[in-house]
Amino acid sequence: MDDLDIDLWRAITKLYVSDPLTHCYLMYDLIYEYGNIDAVFSVDYNGIVSYILIWNGYRVQGVHLWGYDIDLLNMVDIARDKPVYIHLYTDDYSFSRKIIDIVNQNAKILEFYDMVVDEKSFIQYNNPIVHRLSLDDIEAFIAIKRIQGREIGYEEAQRILLRGRYYGVYIDRMIVAIAGRYIALPEVWVIGDVYVHPDYRGRGYGKAVTSAITRDAVASGAIAMLHVDTENIPAINLYKGLGYRVYRKRIWIYIA
Template structure:
Protein backbone atom coordinates (compact mmCIF):
# COMPACT_ATOMS: atom_id res chain seq x y z
CA UNK A 1 0.00 0.00 0.00
CA UNK A 2 2.97 2.29 -0.54
CA UNK A 3 1.27 4.00 -3.49
CA UNK A 4 -1.62 5.35 -1.38
CA UNK A 5 -1.32 9.13 -0.78
CA UNK A 6 -1.53 9.35 3.02
CA UNK A 7 -1.07 13.12 2.97
CA UNK A 8 -4.68 13.82 1.90
CA UNK A 9 -8.24 12.70 2.58
CA UNK A 10 -9.72 9.81 0.66
CA UNK A 11 -12.46 7.19 0.73
CA UNK A 12 -12.12 3.58 -0.28
CA UNK A 13 -14.60 0.76 -0.63
CA UNK A 14 -13.80 -2.60 0.96
CA UNK A 15 -15.75 -5.27 -0.92
CA UNK A 16 -14.28 -8.19 1.03
CA UNK A 17 -15.58 -7.90 4.60
CA UNK A 18 -12.77 -10.10 5.92
CA UNK A 19 -10.34 -7.37 4.82
CA UNK A 20 -12.15 -4.53 6.61
CA UNK A 21 -10.39 -4.85 9.99
CA UNK A 22 -6.88 -5.19 8.50
CA UNK A 23 -7.45 -2.17 6.23
CA UNK A 24 -8.86 -0.03 9.06
CA UNK A 25 -6.07 -1.02 11.47
CA UNK A 26 -3.43 -0.25 8.85
CA UNK A 27 -4.93 3.19 8.12
CA UNK A 28 -5.43 4.05 11.82
CA UNK A 29 -1.66 3.98 12.23
CA UNK A 30 -1.41 6.79 9.66
CA UNK A 31 -4.41 8.98 10.55
CA UNK A 32 -8.10 9.08 11.42
CA UNK A 33 -10.47 6.52 9.95
CA UNK A 34 -14.23 6.22 9.84
CA UNK A 35 -16.26 3.28 8.54
CA UNK A 36 -19.74 3.84 7.13
CA UNK A 37 -22.08 1.28 5.63
CA UNK A 38 -23.37 2.17 2.17
CA UNK A 39 -26.18 0.63 0.20
CA UNK A 40 -25.76 0.01 -3.50
CA UNK A 41 -29.14 0.48 -5.14
CA UNK A 42 -30.13 -0.23 -8.73
CA UNK A 43 -33.06 0.55 -10.98
CA UNK A 44 -33.86 -0.72 -14.48
CA UNK A 45 -36.49 -0.03 -17.12
CA UNK A 46 -38.95 -2.43 -15.48
CA UNK A 47 -38.78 -0.93 -11.99
CA UNK A 48 -38.25 2.76 -12.93
CA UNK A 49 -41.03 5.10 -11.80
CA UNK A 50 -40.47 8.48 -13.52
CA UNK A 51 -41.09 11.65 -11.53
CA UNK A 52 -41.74 15.13 -12.93
CA UNK A 53 -39.23 14.78 -15.76
CA UNK A 54 -40.33 18.12 -17.21
CA UNK A 55 -38.83 19.96 -14.21
CA UNK A 56 -35.27 18.77 -14.87
CA UNK A 57 -33.09 20.15 -17.62
CA UNK A 58 -29.72 19.01 -18.88
CA UNK A 59 -27.06 21.45 -17.73
CA UNK A 60 -25.12 22.91 -20.63
CA UNK A 61 -21.46 23.95 -20.40
CA UNK A 62 -22.07 26.53 -23.14
CA UNK A 63 -24.83 28.27 -21.19
CA UNK A 64 -23.20 30.86 -18.91
CA UNK A 65 -26.20 30.98 -16.58
CA UNK A 66 -26.04 27.19 -16.12
CA UNK A 67 -22.30 27.39 -15.44
CA UNK A 68 -22.60 30.22 -12.92
CA UNK A 69 -25.44 28.51 -11.07
CA UNK A 70 -23.55 25.20 -11.10
CA UNK A 71 -20.50 26.90 -9.56
CA UNK A 72 -22.67 28.43 -6.85
CA UNK A 73 -24.40 25.13 -6.03
CA UNK A 74 -21.08 23.23 -5.94
CA UNK A 75 -19.68 25.83 -3.56
CA UNK A 76 -22.73 25.45 -1.34
CA UNK A 77 -22.47 21.67 -1.27
CA UNK A 78 -18.96 20.36 -1.24
CA UNK A 79 -16.16 22.33 -2.77
CA UNK A 80 -14.95 25.56 -4.25
CA UNK A 81 -14.69 25.41 -7.98
CA UNK A 82 -14.13 28.05 -10.59
CA UNK A 83 -15.86 28.61 -13.92
CA UNK A 84 -13.19 26.73 -15.89
CA UNK A 85 -13.56 23.66 -13.67
CA UNK A 86 -17.36 23.88 -13.88
CA UNK A 87 -17.22 23.96 -17.68
CA UNK A 88 -14.95 20.90 -17.67
CA UNK A 89 -17.30 19.00 -15.35
CA UNK A 90 -20.41 19.93 -17.34
CA UNK A 91 -18.67 18.92 -20.57
CA UNK A 92 -17.31 15.62 -19.29
CA UNK A 93 -20.34 14.42 -17.29
CA UNK A 94 -24.09 14.39 -17.86
CA UNK A 95 -25.72 16.66 -15.27
CA UNK A 96 -29.38 17.47 -14.85
CA UNK A 97 -30.67 20.22 -12.65
CA UNK A 98 -33.84 21.83 -11.41
CA UNK A 99 -34.18 25.61 -11.42
CA UNK A 100 -36.54 27.64 -9.25
CA UNK A 101 -36.80 31.35 -10.09
CA UNK A 102 -33.65 31.12 -12.26
CA UNK A 103 -31.65 29.57 -9.39
CA UNK A 104 -30.21 26.06 -9.69
CA UNK A 105 -31.51 24.34 -6.56
CA UNK A 106 -30.73 20.69 -7.29
CA UNK A 107 -28.42 18.59 -9.43
CA UNK A 108 -27.74 14.94 -10.27
CA UNK A 109 -24.99 13.44 -12.40
CA UNK A 110 -24.18 10.35 -14.43
CA UNK A 111 -20.60 9.84 -13.22
CA UNK A 112 -19.97 6.79 -15.37
CA UNK A 113 -21.87 5.59 -18.43
CA UNK A 114 -21.33 2.09 -19.74
CA UNK A 115 -23.66 0.00 -21.91
CA UNK A 116 -24.84 -2.12 -18.96
CA UNK A 117 -24.78 0.35 -16.08
CA UNK A 118 -24.68 4.06 -15.34
CA UNK A 119 -23.35 5.22 -11.99
CA UNK A 120 -25.36 8.09 -10.53
CA UNK A 121 -23.85 10.51 -8.04
CA UNK A 122 -23.16 14.10 -7.06
CA UNK A 123 -26.83 14.47 -6.12
CA UNK A 124 -27.40 17.63 -4.11
CA UNK A 125 -30.23 19.94 -3.20
CA UNK A 126 -30.29 23.24 -1.34
CA UNK A 127 -31.48 22.43 2.18
CA UNK A 128 -34.35 24.92 1.92
CA UNK A 129 -35.67 23.08 -1.16
CA UNK A 130 -35.72 19.59 0.38
CA UNK A 131 -38.98 17.64 0.28
CA UNK A 132 -40.19 19.52 -2.80
CA UNK A 133 -39.26 16.90 -5.39
CA UNK A 134 -36.35 18.81 -6.94
CA UNK A 135 -33.62 16.20 -6.35
CA UNK A 136 -36.10 13.46 -7.22
CA UNK A 137 -36.83 15.13 -10.58
CA UNK A 138 -33.14 15.65 -11.43
CA UNK A 139 -32.30 12.06 -10.52
CA UNK A 140 -35.31 10.80 -12.46
CA UNK A 141 -34.02 12.51 -15.62
CA UNK A 142 -30.67 10.72 -15.34
CA UNK A 143 -32.40 7.38 -14.77
CA UNK A 144 -34.58 7.97 -17.84
CA UNK A 145 -31.49 8.48 -20.00
CA UNK A 146 -29.85 5.37 -18.54
CA UNK A 147 -32.80 3.06 -19.12
CA UNK A 148 -33.44 4.45 -22.61
CA UNK A 149 -29.84 3.47 -23.42
CA UNK A 150 -30.57 -0.06 -22.16
CA UNK A 151 -28.55 0.28 -18.96
CA UNK A 152 -29.38 0.00 -15.28
CA UNK A 153 -28.75 2.97 -12.99
CA UNK A 154 -26.67 2.37 -9.87
CA UNK A 155 -25.96 4.59 -6.89
CA UNK A 156 -24.42 4.26 -3.45
CA UNK A 157 -25.99 5.90 -0.44
CA UNK A 158 -24.96 5.89 3.20
CA UNK A 159 -27.44 3.62 4.96
CA UNK A 160 -28.50 6.17 7.57
CA UNK A 161 -29.64 8.69 4.93
CA UNK A 162 -33.24 7.55 5.28
CA UNK A 163 -34.86 10.49 3.41
CA UNK A 164 -32.70 9.90 0.31
CA UNK A 165 -33.28 6.15 0.42
CA UNK A 166 -37.03 6.83 0.54
CA UNK A 167 -36.75 9.04 -2.57
CA UNK A 168 -34.69 6.46 -4.46
CA UNK A 169 -37.13 3.66 -3.60
CA UNK A 170 -39.99 5.85 -4.86
CA UNK A 171 -38.11 6.08 -8.19
CA UNK A 172 -37.89 2.27 -8.34
CA UNK A 173 -34.43 1.66 -6.91
CA UNK A 174 -33.90 -1.59 -5.04
CA UNK A 175 -31.10 -2.45 -2.65
CA UNK A 176 -28.54 -4.72 -4.27
CA UNK A 177 -25.56 -4.74 -1.89
CA UNK A 178 -24.38 -3.35 1.45
CA UNK A 179 -20.70 -2.43 1.55
CA UNK A 180 -18.38 -0.60 3.97
CA UNK A 181 -16.65 2.59 2.89
CA UNK A 182 -13.58 3.69 4.82
CA UNK A 183 -12.84 7.42 5.09
CA UNK A 184 -9.28 8.46 5.86
CA UNK A 185 -8.06 11.82 7.13
CA UNK A 186 -4.30 12.34 7.78
Protein backbone atom coordinates in the same frame (compact mmCIF):
# COMPACT_ATOMS: atom_id res chain seq x y z
CA MET B 1 0.78 2.30 -14.08
CA ASP B 2 2.57 0.21 -16.71
CA ASP B 3 0.96 -0.51 -20.05
CA LEU B 4 -1.46 -3.41 -19.98
CA ASP B 5 -0.42 -6.54 -21.79
CA ILE B 6 -2.99 -8.38 -23.87
CA ASP B 7 -3.39 -11.31 -21.47
CA LEU B 8 -4.11 -9.01 -18.51
CA TRP B 9 -6.55 -6.97 -20.58
CA ARG B 10 -8.37 -10.16 -21.54
CA ALA B 11 -8.56 -11.13 -17.86
CA ILE B 12 -9.91 -7.68 -16.94
CA THR B 13 -12.52 -7.86 -19.70
CA LYS B 14 -13.59 -11.32 -18.58
CA LEU B 15 -13.91 -10.11 -14.99
CA TYR B 16 -15.97 -7.09 -16.00
CA VAL B 17 -18.32 -9.09 -18.21
CA SER B 18 -18.90 -11.52 -15.34
CA ASP B 19 -20.06 -8.72 -13.00
CA PRO B 20 -20.34 -5.19 -14.47
CA LEU B 21 -21.90 -3.74 -11.30
CA THR B 22 -18.81 -4.65 -9.30
CA HIS B 23 -16.10 -3.87 -11.82
CA CYS B 24 -17.51 -0.81 -13.62
CA TYR B 25 -15.07 1.57 -11.91
CA LEU B 26 -12.14 -0.56 -13.04
CA MET B 27 -13.29 -0.73 -16.64
CA TYR B 28 -14.32 2.92 -16.86
CA ASP B 29 -11.10 4.25 -15.34
CA LEU B 30 -8.92 2.10 -17.57
CA ILE B 31 -10.71 3.47 -20.63
CA TYR B 32 -11.35 7.10 -19.69
CA GLU B 33 -9.10 7.96 -16.73
CA TYR B 34 -5.92 6.06 -17.57
CA GLY B 35 -3.65 9.01 -16.88
CA ASN B 36 -5.13 9.54 -13.39
CA ILE B 37 -5.05 5.99 -12.06
CA ASP B 38 -2.78 3.30 -10.70
CA ALA B 39 -3.72 -0.36 -10.43
CA VAL B 40 -2.14 -3.57 -9.19
CA PHE B 41 -3.53 -7.03 -9.90
CA SER B 42 -3.16 -10.34 -8.13
CA VAL B 43 -3.44 -13.13 -10.72
CA ASP B 44 -3.33 -16.91 -10.72
CA TYR B 45 -4.01 -19.52 -13.40
CA ASN B 46 -7.77 -18.86 -13.08
CA GLY B 47 -7.40 -15.16 -13.77
CA ILE B 48 -7.60 -12.07 -11.53
CA VAL B 49 -8.25 -12.95 -7.90
CA SER B 50 -7.82 -9.46 -6.40
CA TYR B 51 -6.94 -5.94 -7.45
CA ILE B 52 -6.51 -2.44 -6.11
CA LEU B 53 -7.50 0.57 -8.21
CA ILE B 54 -6.40 4.09 -7.29
CA TRP B 55 -8.08 7.12 -8.84
CA ASN B 56 -6.15 10.31 -8.12
CA GLY B 57 -8.63 13.13 -8.26
CA TYR B 58 -7.73 16.76 -7.74
CA ARG B 59 -9.61 16.96 -4.44
CA VAL B 60 -10.04 13.36 -3.35
CA GLN B 61 -8.49 9.96 -3.90
CA GLY B 62 -10.71 6.97 -4.59
CA VAL B 63 -9.41 3.50 -3.79
CA HIS B 64 -11.19 0.30 -4.84
CA LEU B 65 -10.00 -2.94 -3.27
CA TRP B 66 -11.64 -6.02 -4.72
CA GLY B 67 -10.76 -9.42 -3.33
CA TYR B 68 -8.88 -10.12 -0.15
CA ASP B 69 -5.23 -9.59 -1.03
CA ILE B 70 -4.45 -6.93 1.57
CA ASP B 71 -0.78 -6.92 0.56
CA LEU B 72 -1.80 -4.92 -2.51
CA LEU B 73 -2.20 -1.90 -0.23
CA ASN B 74 1.56 -1.89 0.32
CA MET B 75 2.16 -1.62 -3.42
CA VAL B 76 0.37 1.69 -3.98
CA ASP B 77 0.53 5.19 -2.49
CA ILE B 78 -2.38 6.21 -0.30
CA ALA B 79 -2.75 10.00 -0.34
CA ARG B 80 -1.75 11.95 2.75
CA ASP B 81 -2.72 15.40 1.50
CA LYS B 82 -6.38 14.88 0.56
CA PRO B 83 -9.41 12.88 1.71
CA VAL B 84 -9.42 9.21 0.72
CA TYR B 85 -12.34 6.86 0.22
CA ILE B 86 -11.43 3.17 0.22
CA HIS B 87 -14.25 1.17 -1.37
CA LEU B 88 -14.47 -2.43 -0.22
CA TYR B 89 -16.62 -5.01 -1.94
CA THR B 90 -17.64 -6.66 1.29
CA ASP B 91 -19.44 -5.80 4.54
CA ASP B 92 -16.91 -7.72 6.66
CA TYR B 93 -15.89 -5.44 9.53
CA SER B 94 -12.94 -7.59 10.58
CA PHE B 95 -11.47 -7.23 7.09
CA SER B 96 -11.93 -3.47 7.13
CA ARG B 97 -10.14 -3.18 10.46
CA LYS B 98 -7.15 -5.05 9.01
CA ILE B 99 -7.00 -2.45 6.28
CA ILE B 100 -7.10 0.41 8.78
CA ASP B 101 -4.16 -1.20 10.59
CA ILE B 102 -2.18 -1.17 7.35
CA VAL B 103 -2.90 2.39 6.28
CA ASN B 104 -2.16 3.45 9.86
CA GLN B 105 -4.30 6.56 9.80
CA ASN B 106 -7.33 7.87 11.59
CA ALA B 107 -10.17 6.43 9.59
CA LYS B 108 -13.91 6.08 9.78
CA ILE B 109 -15.86 3.01 8.70
CA LEU B 110 -18.98 3.84 6.70
CA GLU B 111 -21.74 1.56 5.45
CA PHE B 112 -23.27 2.16 2.03
CA TYR B 113 -25.94 0.47 -0.02
CA ASP B 114 -25.51 -0.04 -3.72
CA MET B 115 -28.99 0.49 -5.16
CA VAL B 116 -29.92 -0.43 -8.73
CA VAL B 117 -32.77 -0.05 -11.19
CA ASP B 118 -33.34 -1.15 -14.77
CA GLU B 119 -35.76 -0.11 -17.49
CA LYS B 120 -38.43 -2.58 -16.38
CA SER B 121 -38.49 -1.50 -12.74
CA PHE B 122 -37.87 2.24 -13.21
CA ILE B 123 -40.74 4.47 -12.05
CA GLN B 124 -40.34 7.79 -13.80
CA TYR B 125 -41.10 11.01 -11.92
CA ASN B 126 -41.86 13.81 -14.36
CA ASN B 127 -41.27 17.43 -13.52
CA PRO B 128 -41.23 20.01 -16.30
CA ILE B 129 -38.85 22.36 -14.51
CA VAL B 130 -35.94 19.88 -14.71
CA HIS B 131 -33.29 21.21 -17.05
CA ARG B 132 -30.37 19.43 -18.76
CA LEU B 133 -27.31 21.45 -17.74
CA SER B 134 -24.84 22.67 -20.35
CA LEU B 135 -21.85 24.99 -20.50
CA ASP B 136 -24.34 27.87 -20.46
CA ASP B 137 -25.11 26.92 -16.84
CA ILE B 138 -21.54 27.02 -15.52
CA GLU B 139 -21.92 30.07 -13.28
CA ALA B 140 -25.11 28.73 -11.67
CA PHE B 141 -23.50 25.29 -11.34
CA ILE B 142 -20.47 26.77 -9.57
CA ALA B 143 -22.85 28.57 -7.21
CA ILE B 144 -24.79 25.44 -6.19
CA LYS B 145 -21.54 23.52 -5.72
CA ARG B 146 -20.38 26.30 -3.40
CA ILE B 147 -23.56 25.93 -1.35
CA GLN B 148 -22.93 22.20 -1.32
CA GLY B 149 -19.54 22.92 0.24
CA ARG B 150 -17.29 22.44 -2.77
CA GLU B 151 -15.44 25.37 -4.32
CA ILE B 152 -14.73 24.73 -8.00
CA GLY B 153 -13.35 26.91 -10.75
CA TYR B 154 -14.55 27.45 -14.29
CA GLU B 155 -12.34 24.77 -15.86
CA GLU B 156 -13.32 22.13 -13.31
CA ALA B 157 -17.01 22.99 -13.71
CA GLN B 158 -16.65 22.71 -17.47
CA ARG B 159 -15.02 19.29 -17.18
CA ILE B 160 -17.70 18.03 -14.79
CA LEU B 161 -20.59 19.19 -16.97
CA LEU B 162 -19.10 17.83 -20.16
CA ARG B 163 -18.23 14.45 -18.67
CA GLY B 164 -20.91 14.05 -16.03
CA ARG B 165 -24.24 14.74 -17.83
CA TYR B 166 -26.07 16.76 -15.17
CA TYR B 167 -29.66 17.80 -14.63
CA GLY B 168 -30.78 20.69 -12.49
CA VAL B 169 -33.79 22.61 -11.24
CA TYR B 170 -33.83 26.39 -11.55
CA ILE B 171 -35.81 28.61 -9.17
CA ASP B 172 -35.49 32.37 -9.66
CA ARG B 173 -32.48 31.92 -11.96
CA MET B 174 -30.67 29.84 -9.33
CA ILE B 175 -29.97 26.11 -9.52
CA VAL B 176 -31.43 24.54 -6.38
CA ALA B 177 -31.06 20.82 -7.19
CA ILE B 178 -28.61 18.72 -9.19
CA ALA B 179 -27.90 15.11 -10.08
CA GLY B 180 -25.44 13.62 -12.51
CA ARG B 181 -23.49 10.54 -13.40
CA TYR B 182 -19.97 9.37 -12.60
CA ILE B 183 -19.76 6.46 -15.01
CA ALA B 184 -21.47 5.62 -18.29
CA LEU B 185 -20.79 2.21 -19.79
CA PRO B 186 -23.09 0.13 -22.00
CA GLU B 187 -23.96 -2.15 -19.10
CA VAL B 188 -24.07 0.24 -16.14
CA TRP B 189 -24.27 3.94 -15.28
CA VAL B 190 -23.29 5.16 -11.83
CA ILE B 191 -25.52 8.01 -10.69
CA GLY B 192 -24.42 10.46 -8.01
CA ASP B 193 -23.88 14.00 -6.73
CA VAL B 194 -27.57 14.30 -5.88
CA TYR B 195 -27.92 17.54 -3.95
CA VAL B 196 -30.75 19.93 -3.07
CA HIS B 197 -30.29 23.42 -1.65
CA PRO B 198 -31.31 23.30 2.06
CA ASP B 199 -33.98 25.96 1.56
CA TYR B 200 -35.71 23.95 -1.19
CA ARG B 201 -35.86 20.46 0.24
CA GLY B 202 -39.08 18.52 0.60
CA ARG B 203 -40.49 19.73 -2.72
CA GLY B 204 -39.60 16.74 -4.89
CA TYR B 205 -36.69 18.42 -6.66
CA GLY B 206 -34.17 15.75 -5.64
CA LYS B 207 -36.49 13.06 -6.93
CA ALA B 208 -37.02 14.97 -10.16
CA VAL B 209 -33.32 15.38 -11.06
CA THR B 210 -32.52 11.80 -10.04
CA SER B 211 -35.38 10.57 -12.19
CA ALA B 212 -34.09 12.54 -15.18
CA ILE B 213 -30.56 11.12 -15.12
CA THR B 214 -31.87 7.65 -14.30
CA ARG B 215 -34.21 7.85 -17.27
CA ASP B 216 -31.24 8.47 -19.55
CA ALA B 217 -29.35 5.53 -18.06
CA VAL B 218 -32.07 2.94 -18.43
CA ALA B 219 -33.12 4.25 -21.85
CA SER B 220 -29.60 3.45 -23.05
CA GLY B 221 -30.12 -0.16 -21.94
CA ALA B 222 -27.87 0.11 -18.91
CA ILE B 223 -28.58 -0.62 -15.26
CA ALA B 224 -28.48 2.54 -13.14
CA MET B 225 -26.60 2.21 -9.85
CA LEU B 226 -26.07 4.67 -7.03
CA HIS B 227 -24.49 4.61 -3.58
CA VAL B 228 -26.27 5.81 -0.45
CA ASP B 229 -25.36 5.86 3.23
CA THR B 230 -27.34 3.15 5.01
CA GLU B 231 -28.46 5.74 7.60
CA ASN B 232 -29.81 8.19 5.03
CA ILE B 233 -33.40 6.96 5.18
CA PRO B 234 -34.98 9.90 3.28
CA ALA B 235 -32.64 9.35 0.32
CA ILE B 236 -33.20 5.59 0.38
CA ASN B 237 -36.96 6.12 0.30
CA LEU B 238 -36.59 8.63 -2.54
CA TYR B 239 -34.65 6.14 -4.62
CA LYS B 240 -37.07 3.33 -3.83
CA GLY B 241 -39.84 5.60 -5.09
CA LEU B 242 -38.09 5.57 -8.48
CA GLY B 243 -37.88 1.79 -8.51
CA TYR B 244 -34.39 1.39 -7.09
CA ARG B 245 -33.74 -1.65 -4.90
CA VAL B 246 -30.90 -2.47 -2.53
CA TYR B 247 -28.43 -4.66 -4.37
CA ARG B 248 -25.85 -5.08 -1.59
CA LYS B 249 -24.28 -3.42 1.43
CA ARG B 250 -20.62 -2.48 1.35
CA ILE B 251 -18.07 -0.89 3.65
CA TRP B 252 -16.22 2.28 2.71
CA ILE B 253 -13.27 3.53 4.74
CA TYR B 254 -13.00 7.31 4.90
CA ILE B 255 -9.68 8.96 5.73
CA ALA B 256 -9.90 12.71 6.29
